[in-house]
Structure formats: C-alpha cells, structure tokens
Amino acid sequence: MGNMAGSWSAKGFGKWAHLIPDVALPMVVEGMKLMETLGLQPGLPKHFPHPIFKPVKGSALEIHHDQMAPPVLIANLRAHVASSDPSTTAWIRRHGAQMLAQLTGGTGIEDGATLIVGPLTPAALLVCMEAYYEGRVGGEFRAWREKVAGPYFMDWEAHMDQFNALLVSAGHPSIGLIPAAPNPRTGDPLICVWPVGWPHGSFSNHKTESRALGQGSRMTLTLPVTIRGSSQVADPRIPDRLRNMAILSSNGLSNEEYAAAEAWIASDPKAYADGPTHEHPERVAKLIRSPDAGRALGLPTGPYWRITVKPATVQQYLAVLARVAAGESLSAIPPADAAPAPGSPVPNEDKVLDEEEEDSDDSEEDVPLSKYLRRETPDPGPPGLEAPPTAAILNVLGMKIVKVKQPWADALVTGKKNVENRTWPLSQQLESTNPTPEWVLVAASKSTPTEAMMADYRSRLNRQHPGGWLTSGQGRKDYETGSIVGLVLIQGCYPADRMPLQSVWYNGGDDLGWVVEKAWEFDDPIALADDDKFQTMVDVANRRKLYLARLKEEIGKLKPREL
Numbered sequence: 001m002g003n004m005a006g007s008w009s010a011k012g013f014g015k016w017a018h019l020i021p022d023v024a025l026p027m028v029v030e031g032m033k034l035m036e037t038l039g040l041q042p043g044l045p046k047h048f049p050h051p052i053f054k055p056v057k058g059s060a061l062e063i064h065h066d067q068m069a070p071p072v073l074i075a076n077l078r079a080h081v082a083s084s085d086p087s088t089t090a091w092i093r094r095h096g097a098q099m100l101a102q103l104t105g106g107t108g109i110e111d112g113a114t115l116i117v118g119p120l121t122p123a124a125l126l127v128c129m130e131a132y133y134e135g136r137v138g139g140e141f142r143a144w145r146e147k148v149a150g151p152y153f154m155d156w157e158a159h160m161d162q163f164n165a166l167l168v169s170a171g172h173p174s175i176g177l178i179p180a181a182p183n184p185r186t187g188d189p190l191i192c193v194w195p196v197g198w199p200h201g202s203f204s205n206h207k208t209e210s211r212a213l214g215q216g217s218r219m220t221l222t223l224p225v226t227i228r229g230s231s232q233v234a235d236p237r238i239p240d241r242l243r244n245m246a247i248l249s250s251n252g253l254s255n256e257e258y259a260a261a262e263a264w265i266a267s268d269p270k271a272y273a274d275g276p277t278h279e280h281p282e283r284v285a286k287l288i289r290s291p292d293a294g295r296a297l298g299l300p301t302g303p304y305w306r307i308t309v310k311p312a313t314v315q316q317y318l319a320v321l322a323r324v325a326a327g328e329s330l331s332a333i334p335p336a337d338a339a340p341a342p343g344s345p346v347p348n349e350d351k352v353l354d355e356e357e358e359d360s361d362d363s364e365e366d367v368p369l370s371k372y373l374r375r376e377t378p379d380p381g382p383p384g385l386e387a388p389p390t391a392a393i394l395n396v397l398g399m400k401i402v403k404v405k406q407p408w409a410d411a412l413v414t415g416k417k418n419v420e421n422r423t424w425p426l427s428q429q430l431e432s433t434n435p436t437p438e439w440v441l442v443a444a445s446k447s448t449p450t451e452a453m454m455a456d457y458r459s460r461l462n463r464q465h466p467g468g469w470l471t472s473g474q475g476r477k478d479y480e481t482g483s484i485v486g487l488v489l490i491q492g493c494y495p496a497d498r499m500p501l502q503s504v505w506y507n508g509g510d511d512l513g514w515v516v517e518k519a520w521e522f523d524d525p526i527a528l529a530d531d532d533k534f535q536t537m538v539d540v541a542n543r544r545k546l547y548l549a550r551l552k553e554e555i556g557k558l559k560p561r562e563l
Helices: 024-037 070-081 088-095 122-133 142-146 160-169 238-248 255-266 281-288 291-297 311-325 355-359 369-374 391-395 408-413 451-464 540-557
Strands: 051-054 061-065 097-104 114-118 176-180 190-195 200-202 218-222 400-404 419-422 438-444 483-494 512-527 537-539
Touching (some): 024 190, 070 122, 176 190, 238 255, 238 281, 238 311, 400 540, 408 512, 419 483, 483 540
Parallel strands (some): 400 438
Antiparallel strands (some): 097 218, 114 200, 438 483, 483 512
8 A cells, every 4th residue: 555655646546546455345335235225226336446545735636527428418417307206316216326435534625525516406407517518607618518538527616606696596505515524523434425427526635734744645445336227337347357356466376377367457458437547457467466476477566466356355246246136135244344254264464564575485465455454453362461462563554653752652651651642633543433443653752851841740650650650760861762662552532521531641621632552662662763854753654664674573572461
C-alpha cells in the first residue's frame, strides 16, 4: 500500500483502476446485501471494485455523471418522468445505482469528502440537464453535448444559482453540494449510494495541515453493484479475470499456472468501464505478480501483489454471484468481517514484510489486506504470563511513531502513565464508539525536561501511586532523549464526556485522552537519525529503512511477563 502514494494522481485515479484488492470482494457482497435491505434486488456486478486513493492535499474531483451520454440521459429522464412511476426508486430499478465504500478520510467538505449534487429527483434533474443542454444555462457546450464516453463533466457550482432559479420556478426545492461522508466524530467506514446519472464529485482535502500529521489522505473502494432487471449489464469476462489475477498474485503455484494466467491477462486489452483510467487492463500483470510468479516467468515482482485478490476469496465471491444469478437472497451470508471458519488457514503473523524481501529466494506468505485492517494481536502466552507483541505489528497499515517529551515518554512505556493528552486522535477509528486498539511506537523528543515538567510529573505520580514508583535519584537529565524508547497499545481516543476511566494523567477540557491498554519498554532505545526531522508523528512505513531492523531486534527481545 505504501507504493500507492507515489503513483496516485491528486484526484485519486490512474492505472490502479485495474487493481482489485482482496478485501474489496467481500465488501461488494456487503453492498449487494445493503441493496436488499432497501428493497432493491441486486444483480451481477458490472465490473470490478477498485481503490481510489486521494493523497494528502489532494485536489477536488470535478462534478460529473457516468454511464449515460448527455442526450441518452435526457431521453431516459423524459421517458421516466412521463411513466406511471416517476420516483427515484423506480429510476434505480430501471437504470441502476453507483456505490462507494469509504474506508478512511473524506469526513467533510475540507477533508476530501465525496459529494452529491442534490436533493434531486428525476424530474428536477431533467430541468437542469435540459437547460444546460439547450444553452439556457451556461451557454452552449458542444463538446459536452456530443461526448460519447464518460465521465461527463459539468461545472454545477458555477451555474448553481441559475439552476436553483429554474428549479424553484418549476416547484422543486433548491439544490447544493451534499457531502457523502462518514460521521466526522467517529470516522466510521461508510457505504454511499446514488442513482446512475446523478452528478457527483469530491471536495479537495485542503484541511490536512490542521489535522493530525499524516492523516489527510482518503481511501475509497468502488463497488460496482447493479440492480437486477436494470439496464446495467455485467461483463462476462469477470470470473476468468478474477481467477487469473488471483493466480498471478499468489505464491506456491506451478510454473504452468503462472504462464497461463500471465497469457490470459495479456490477451484481455478491452476496458471494463468508460474513462482513460480504465484503458489497457492487460497492463495490470506487472503490478500484481507475486515473488513466485515473477521467478517462474523471469519477470519483476509487482508492488501490489500482497493486497490483490487471492484464490480463496475469488472462489467465495463467485459462489455468491452464482446465488445472485439464481435470484437467491444474500441475507443469510455472514458479514465480511466475521471470524474465519475453524480450520481456515491463518497467515504467518511473525512474518515482517521488508522492502528487501522482494528479491529474496524465500517464498513469502500471502497476507490479505483484510488481515491488517483487523489489526490482529498475538494470542496470550501461558497461564499467568502475558505474551509480548511480535514484530508482525510492524506490518499494520498506518502504524505510527509519535514523539513525546520526557518524562512523559518514559512514563508511558513503563506503564506509569495510562493516558496521553492530545488535541487530535491517533486514528479516526480510535475515535469511534467501539474502537479496535492500535499499537504506537513512542519516541522521546530531544528536549530535556524542565523543572516545571518534573514537578508536574512527580505530583501526578505521587497522587496515583503514593510512595510507589518515584525514586529519589531520578532527575530531569536522567532520561533518554532523541530515541524510540518503547511501544504502547492505545485502547481508544476519548473526549472528556466519554472517558472510560478517571486518571490523574488526563487534562480534560478539549483534550482527547489516548487511553493506554498495554506498555512495553525497549531494552536498548533506538536513536533517531540526525536528519530525521519529523515533528510530531510519522508512519512506520515511511521510516522502514532507518529503523526497521532495529525495531525488529528490540521487539524480539521482549519477554513474557507476569500478568
């Protein structure tokens, strides 16, 4: 995933439209199940889910509609408005919907949220489209009117006042730009749906500098769910493409299987959707080859093979599509995040994915992205002992190194301090009402603690542990600085009204309390590089060359301890 930022456009699109993440297929199933709850019978997916990654300071995506050329959309709207059921639901049944799964980021109008123009009904959309097509609003735009392949961009913002005047005069409500965004408080993932033909885009994420450092990007998955009986038609190549991509992205298969999969993908140049980002699907092979496939074919390993669909997921997905084709309900299928069935293979948790391993001679485990999203932790050790974390936690997407001043850094990793105070959350999911704990590495900043800080520290420590941990010989110059000193497991990031505990370490007010669940101190602190000037927080993935070897070494030294 770390390679994506180097090849993504500011709007979030590019050659990656041909990538199919393993985690995306079960999410398509969840999207189809959602359609059932809305009284809409899902049909076979039109093409494939793919990631949209809008990087930090990403630009806006201009407002547009998809799948119908402007004259076709207008003709369909006229026929629909004149029909016996001109409702929006009936439009979706006839022409389908579009769907996105927003995983992280995009929480508001200053944070890259997807937007929908609305509220719109088919009749209201027809008023706007006819006025624009006929040149009564915005002048004559021949290129837009005659374009035969999407997306079909229109500057709705520039003409919003004129559209609203026409809509109000025709008895429709005014329209605006509606963020299709997760709850900004919790940041929970969101599936959003809108009818085919409805204008949509996204805001720029220019708010990044006022949020936590490194937390300004947005990750979304397209979910190409169709409606049974609508004009949307599934591409018959889908099963074969999925199977061959899964083979090419997996280890442990035969040379013959890899050669056949590579040849099939090379013979599949026809785009699966409109737009330049979907052209040349045959070029995906160089992005997804596993190390074993690369060795068998004498070709380079692809940077995205680890997150690409795998055979077991494809088999399960195609079994679901068979049920959809038969018109069966999907309500009985377990949710995508359900626990695996007994006996299911479990990826090797102790395997750390080094940058250098791409060229090694040892076969690697295929680790699906969904495993990292669940942020699994090791099983407990023997009864009476607590097992330490393993180096597998370094694989977790988005794991951070956070700078903390002394003596607070020492207090955190030694278990003395159970709340860290910040004005921002470590991650959006940790703000939610049901967070999953996340590991974070604690780096002591280079500044020596002041006498005032030491007095505050001793006061709080004595209030929490009277006569306890405080030692008379510990002075402000006795603390390790400029080093990674250990790691802590953050249970959640809570505002004052949701703090699950009372703590002398929590400042209250507008601060969020990062509640510490577990803490481990390193035997030998890892010195920060002299030229590493990160201010507050940085992704481990961005410092792998500097610290990965030493981090594995120090985590490997951690021993089980008494509970």
